[in-house]
Amino acid sequence: MTIEHHPDEATLAAHAAGVLDLGQRVALATHLRGCPRCREWARAMEGLGGEIVDNCSPASMPDDALDRTLARLDEPAPARLLRPVEAADAPRELPDFVRRYAFGGWRFVAPRVKMRPIHLPAPGPTRVFLLKSAPNSRLLQHAHTALEMTCVLRGGFSHEGGHYGPGDFDLGDETVMHEPHVDDGEDCICLVAMQGDLRLKGFWGLIARPFVRL
Numbered sequence: 001m002t003i004e005h006h007p008d009e010a011t012l013a014a015h016a017a018g019v020l021d022l023g024q025r026v027a028l029a030t031h032l033r034g035c036p037r038c039r040e041w042a043r044a045m046e047g048l049g050g051e052i053v054d055n056c057s058p059a060s061m062p063d064d065a066l067d068r069t070l071a072r073l074d075e076p077a078p079a080r081l082l083r084p085v086e087a088a089d090a091p092r093e094l095p096d097f098v099r100r101y102a103f104g105g106w107r108f109v110a111p112r113v114k115m116r117p118i119h120l121p122a123p124g125p126t127r128v129f130l131l132k133s134a135p136n137s138r139l140l141q142h143a144h145t146a147l148e149m150t151c152v153l154r155g156g157f158s159h160e161g162g163h164y165g166p167g168d169f170d171l172g173d174e175t176v177m178h179e180p181h182v183d184d185g186e187d188c189i190c191l192v193a194m195q196g197d198l199r200l201k202g203f204w205g206l207i208a209r210p211f212v213r214l
């Protein structure tokens with residue numbers, strides 16, 4: 001697996017600083033799992049952050065802070081974390097930590113495109129789902145109203161930014177207009193972390209807008 005497309009440094013730094021929401025962290029961690037280069041970069045950033053913390057002046061905490069933290073160790077885990085998706089029912093490329101979440105069923109998005117929601121234990125502004133597109137399918141030209149992170153698990157696609165295969169990471173936002181074309185030969189399965197909505201373009205986009213559900 002040769003990874004050609006990585007998260008940019010600002011996104012990796014945001015991940016290392018812990019300012020991404022849970023859905024975005026799931027996407028970043030999925031990429032980091034398969035990318036030694038980004039793992040090394042993230043470790044360096046975390047080390048730098050640790051040095052900054054070491055050099056900060058200590059702040060006082062409530063007297064019971066340690067007791068309250070230790071008490072949380074006895075709390076039961078959220079139920080959703082205890083119902084992993086059946087291994088045979090999930091793409092083999094999906095990291096184990098993602099399999100621990102609860103999954104919805106496959107839903108129609110557009111002709112030859114389906115999605116399967118992944119239910120995070122703490123819902124936030126980012127939705128996470130698997131997106132499966134049939135070989136040689138083409139999505140309508142679109143942009144996003146907010147950030148969209150895509151991790152390719154299987155197969156591949158191309159758009160104006162190049163070709164994306166297994167392990168690659170794609171970041172879309174309101175400034176990026178693209179029209180992905182799925183490779184021939186096999187389904188393309190991606191893990192997607194998405195805020196906001198799609199903005200479909202052109203005549204066919206206007207026609208399809210009521211039928212595209214993501």
Ligand SMILES: [Zn+2]
Nearest residue numbers: 006007035038
């Ligand atoms: Zn990378």
